[in-house]
Amino acid sequence: MNKNIFNILILICTTVFCTAQTATDFTSDDCNGTSYNLYSELDAGYVVVLCWVMPCGPCALGAEYAQNAVQSFNISHPGKVKYYIVDDYANSDCNYLNSWNTSYQLSPDATFSSPLIDMNDYGGSGMPKVVVIGPNKQVYYNGKNNQIDELSIINGINQSLQISTDVxxxxxxxxxxxxxxNQNKLIQLSENNFNSYKIFSISGELVAKSTVLKDKINVQFLIDGLYIIQFISQEKTYSYRFLKNN
Structure with missing residues (x-):
């Protein structure tokens, strides 16, 4: 395939057809008066978990699920996952929100009462509503009400962390x-300095992994689409984006 055509297809697939929902940017002060910009946080490599609450008793369980999921990455990815609690319709004052957090032993990285952070950007309201956003600005989990469960949030965070911004x-x-x-559907390595590899769909799903035994990796089995392959060595992980098409 001509290199220019390949790059054009990559651009089209990345921006139009192959991505999950893109997060909506916001800039807003939290309840401590600190200004946050979502895209700046994501560009810095963080995963952001947003949890909208009423706040009320029934909302606390979903907020606890989200907090537990975030805290489960404290050892493996210290400081990489941010947890924000947001008042659902920005009609609760910050004193009440902070008191509610304390009552349910919630300790988010930031608490907001701001109409600039709108849960309707993610498919409608929920009490509570939890969204996981990866560094590539894509949404990897979107749950609300009694559909929220801790394991699904963890899976969304894990998928977000697998997608490197350095691709x-x-x-x-x-x-x-x-x-x-592309003709033979092989990824070729001129030098095999890698221990293993993982292949992810553009939405973050792990579709293949193995040790690197040869200088060729057959990707014929993949359905057509955009993928990211990560090569893992002892020192570093290298990520490459490729378009598999017939």
Missing amino acids: QNISNTKESSVYYD
């Missing part, structure tokens, strides 16, 4: 150390 478009020239042979 290169894979080359299609043999002179490169890693290149994609």
Whole structure:
């Protein structure tokens, strides 16, 4: 495939057809007067978990699920997952919100009462409503009411963490150390310095993983679409984006 055509297809697939829902940016002060910009947090590599609450007793359970899910990554990914509690319709004052957090032993990274953070951007209201947003600005979990469960939030966070913001478009020239042979559906390695690899769909789903035993990885089994392959060495993880198509 011509390199320019390949890059155009990558751009189209990334921006239009192959992505999950894109998060809506906001800039708002929290209840302590600190200004937050969502996209700046994501660009810095954080995963952001938003939890809208009424606040009320029934909302506390979903907020606790979200907090437990976030805290489960404290050891493996310290400081990488941010937890924000947001008043659902921005009609509760901050003193009440902070008191409610304390009553239910909730300790979010920030609490907001702001109409600028709108849960309707994510498919309607919920009491509570939880959304997980990855560093690539895509939504990996969206739950509300009694549909919220801790394991699903954890899975959404895990998928978000797998998608690196430092992703290169894979080359299609043999002179490169890693290149994609679209005709034979092979990813070729000129030097095998990697221990293992993982392949993710653009939505963050893990679709394949294995040790690197050869200088070729067959991706014929993948359905057509945009993927990210991560090569893991002892020192670093390298991520490449490639488009598999017939």
